[in-house]
Amino acid sequence: ADVKKIAVIAGDGIGPEVVAEAEKVLKRTEELFGYQFETEHALFGGIAIDEKGTPLPEETLKVCQSADAVLLGAVGGPKWDNNSKELRPETGLLGIRKALGLFSNIRPAFIFDCLKEASTLKPEVLEGTDLIVVRELTGGIYFGEKFRRETANGQEAVDTCAYNVTEIERIARQAFEIAQTRRKKLASVDKANVLETSRLWRETVNRIAVDYPDVELEHVLVDNCAMQLLRRPSSFDVIVTENMFGDILSDEAAMLTGSIGMLASASLGEGSFGLYEPVHGSAPDIAGQGISNPIATILSVALMFRLTFGYHEAADSIERAVKEVLDAGHRTGDIAVDKSTAIGTLAMGQLIVDAM
Amino acid sequence: ADVKKIAVIAGDGIGPEVVAEAEKVLKRTEELFGYQFETEHALFGGIAIDEKGTPLPEETLKVCQSADAVLLGAVGGPKWDNNSKELRPETGLLGIRKALGLFSNIRPAFIFDCLKEASTLKPEVLEGTDLIVVRELTGGIYFGEKFRRETANGQEAVDTCAYNVTEIERIARQAFEIAQTRRKKLASVDKANVLETSRLWRETVNRIAVDYPDVELEHVLVDNCAMQLLRRPSSFDVIVTENMFGDILSDEAAMLTGSIGMLASASLGEGSFGLYEPVHGSAPDIAGQGISNPIATILSVALMFRLTFGYHEAADSIERAVKEVLDAGHRTGDIAVDKSTAIGTLAMGQLIVDAM
Ligand SMILES: CC(C)[C@H](C(=O)O)[C@@H](O)C(=O)O
Ligand SMILES: CC(C)[C@H](C(=O)O)[C@@H](O)C(=O)O
Numbered sequence: 001a002d003v004k005k006i007a008v009i010a011g012d013g014i015g016p017e018v019v020a021e022a023e024k025v026l027k028r029t030e031e032l033f034g035y036q037f038e039t040e041h042a043l044f045g046g047i048a049i050d051e052k053g054t055p056l057p058e059e060t061l062k063v064c065q066s067a068d069a070v071l072l073g074a075v076g077g078p079k080w081d082n083n084s085k086e087l088r089p090e091t092g093l094l095g096i097r098k099a100l101g102l103f104s105n106i107r108p109a110f111i112f113d114c115l116k117e118a119s120t121l122k123p124e125v126l127e128g129t130d131l132i133v134v135r136e137l138t139g140g141i142y143f144g145e146k147f148r149r150e151t152a153n154g155q156e157a158v159d160t161c162a163y164n165v166t167e168i169e170r171i172a173r174q175a176f177e178i179a180q181t182r183r184k185k186l187a188s189v190d191k192a193n194v195l196e197t198s199r200l201w202r203e204t205v206n207r208i209a210v211d212y213p214d215v216e217l218e219h220v221l222v223d224n225c226a227m228q229l230l231r232r233p234s235s236f237d238v239i240v241t242e243n244m245f246g247d248i249l250s251d252e253a254a255m256l257t258g259s260i261g262m263l264a265s266a267s268l269g270e271g272s273f274g275l276y277e278p279v280h281g282s283a284p285d286i287a288g289q290g291i292s293n294p295i296a297t298i299l300s301v302a303l304m305f306r307l308t309f310g311y312h313e314a315a316d317s318i319e320r321a322v323k324e325v326l327d328a329g330h331r332t333g334d335i336a337v338d339k340s341t342a343i344g345t346l347a348m349g350q351l352i353v354d355a356m
Numbered sequence: 357a358d359v360k361k362i363a364v365i366a367g368d369g370i371g372p373e374v375v376a377e378a379e380k381v382l383k384r385t386e387e388l389f390g391y392q393f394e395t396e397h398a399l400f401g402g403i404a405i406d407e408k409g410t411p412l413p414e415e416t417l418k419v420c421q422s423a424d425a426v427l428l429g430a431v432g433g434p435k436w437d438n439n440s441k442e443l444r445p446e447t448g449l450l451g452i453r454k455a456l457g458l459f460s461n462i463r464p465a466f467i468f469d470c471l472k473e474a475s476t477l478k479p480e481v482l483e484g485t486d487l488i489v490v491r492e493l494t495g496g497i498y499f500g501e502k503f504r505r506e507t508a509n510g511q512e513a514v515d516t517c518a519y520n521v522t523e524i525e526r527i528a529r530q531a532f533e534i535a536q537t538r539r540k541k542l543a544s545v546d547k548a549n550v551l552e553t554s555r556l557w558r559e560t561v562n563r564i565a566v567d568y569p570d571v572e573l574e575h576v577l578v579d580n581c582a583m584q585l586l587r588r589p590s591s592f593d594v595i596v597t598e599n600m601f602g603d604i605l606s607d608e609a610a611m612l613t614g615s616i617g618m619l620a621s622a623s624l625g626e627g628s629f630g631l632y633e634p635v636h637g638s639a640p641d642i643a644g645q646g647i648s649n650p651i652a653t654i655l656s657v658a659l660m661f662r663l664t665f666g667y668h669e670a671a672d673s674i675e676r677a678v679k680e681v682l683d684a685g686h687r688t689g690d691i692a693v694d695k696s697t698a699i700g701t702l703a704m705g706q707l708i709v710d711a712m
Contacts, residue, residue, distance in 0.1 A: 088549065090549040090550065094550070120477050120478055120481040120586055120587060121476050121477055121478070121586075122476055122477070122478055125476040141497070141515075141517060141550075141551065142550055144514075146551070146552035147552065148552065148556065151520050153520040153521065153522035153523065154520050154521030154522050154525075155520065155521050155556065156518055156519065156520035156521075156556075157518065157519055157520075157551075157552040157553040157555065157556035157557075158500075158516060158517065158518045158552065158553070159497075159516075159517045159518075159551045159552050159553050160514060160515075160516055160517070161497060161514065161515045161516070161517060162512055162513065162514045162515075163512065163513055164507050164509040164510050164511065164512035164513075165509065165510030165511050165512070166509035166510050167509065169510075191600070191603075193444065193446040194446065194450070194497075194498055195497065195502070195513075195515045196502035196503065196504065196513040196514065196515050197513040197514065197515050199513065200504070200511065200512075200513035201513075222603070222604055223603045223604050223606075223607040224607070226582070226604045226605070226607050226608040226611070227607045227608060227610075227611040227616075230476055230477075230586075230608065230611045230612055231476060231611060244547070244600075245604075247547075247578070247579045248578055248579050248582045248601075248604055249582070250579075251579040251580070251582050251583045252582040252583065252586065252608065254583075255582070255583040255586045255587060256586055260583075
């Protein structure tokens, strides 16, 4: 049988709780569809710092490298915020992206019908919003040379932002291909009126565009995009942008849907391997109380099924189950209007498993 | 008599129309309060490219340097978008900021009572939103070394982001001082979990904070800030950040107020000299039709009176007049609910002058 290996990284804060529910969904999929998964747990982030003295232990990297996909809960928390750079969870995150060659971060942002009211945007503005931010994830100012030096004006810090044509081409192609499966609109976001990397970005995207004549391409300046996401969110289909702009815009896009506790993300490289995780963070303030919302992590499994394994039927089953449970009125505290009727993490996970 | 010299740069698109109304307000202030202004017009941006072959002619710089303040309409337009870097309006904008030492961009974003409905955010979320973004304007990735080079992966483009302690200190002090005159809350925005410049930024802001014990300081990561602006805009008072983040966040903040056609901005250096301009752009699509909204430019004059000249009574008079005219129901097309009742640029300008 075709056994799929999944590296499971529970991580910190609410990570372990939400990942546990997602694993129940994996099991249920085996029963329902006859798939076989072999999961291997690995330490990463804050807990790895505590137990192994580094956010990304060699072992963890090996487990990921020998897997077909990675399921990640969440990492980080105040406990490690004042650590030196090498001992911070974020350093592990940047390290794993680079080590696994995950150059593309896919973040779908859409509205759950039953959560329309959860957004701070007016429902009529949100109506029909369904976009994907494709963020370059292993280049740009995140990974360029960084240093300090003394100057006549005191210490100076320097970050370097670099992009080469190969890096831009592969992310652009991926974004065009995703747009082809959707509404065929691509917004490429840059700051070409100021940055040299953005000018190379724009030139390269324009050159690649010739291969995708069915996709309508627009170039949007990053400041304008931050505005247009607020003014006309539903007009965007696929947005492609570099690492730093993508960090900011994907969070803005997720937040405006009002569904941030529900959104999944994928980080992809060449081939079918991918790392899947909820968009929300480790929420240390509510960790361990059994009240966190496992839906984004469960939907990350559905995304893994679609993008890495091509198990579309199983992905449909998960997504339908989530919709059914929400439509029946079940809510965790974060998305409940009447908090007194909220159910816990375990109950929500079980309801979804039962509805599959 | 104390004659104040004002360099007037009408610029491109709707720039000349809105600046003309602001100049009427200047005249009216002379009559009402006995102040004396000497205005000198100068070419800048697209029109300067067309007439002088450069976006920032030497002459224009001289006019600005010998003035006490600069009033700017707007620059840019599709006509010059495909020009080479030296022949683009934006290059003039970056040049004038650097040449005049305007290291700080102040952008108040607040809600006009009568325009609450214009925002895409829910009125109850917006309620009480009144914030100022203080953006560092002459450093960071905007002004760092930029170049291209050949690599094994094709051409590579590089931008350099640098900040020294002196640059961070002066903008931080200014932000703390502004916060002291308001609700005494300062959010310093950075990406200290990734960038070296952000780590130096945060250290420096923390060191300066000791001199402003009455101001409550929080550090917010830029991606989180992009979200929090949507979730809890009214909780922000003053936001201080570096050039690139400020470009993005100040546009997001302006747009969420729904009042972007109404917001003024100031760019300041050491001393009282400042450049004042509306937040909105040159709107080439509606230029020359006499339908643009002059209010943001008129309010830029009020901001100039406050920050450069200390003419608070005159500033009050302008702001009160704007409020009165809006409260009476007068609207230009951009802010009219019923577009058929909209008035033009000239009529709006005249109503405000009359109401002063
Ligand atoms: C934690 C941080 C380094 C990370 C990033 O900036 O990439 C996070 O914000 C994200 O978007 O995954
Ligand atoms: C036109 C552009 C160079 C400029 C900037 O990015 O600073 C503009 O967006 C602004 O905010 O004034």
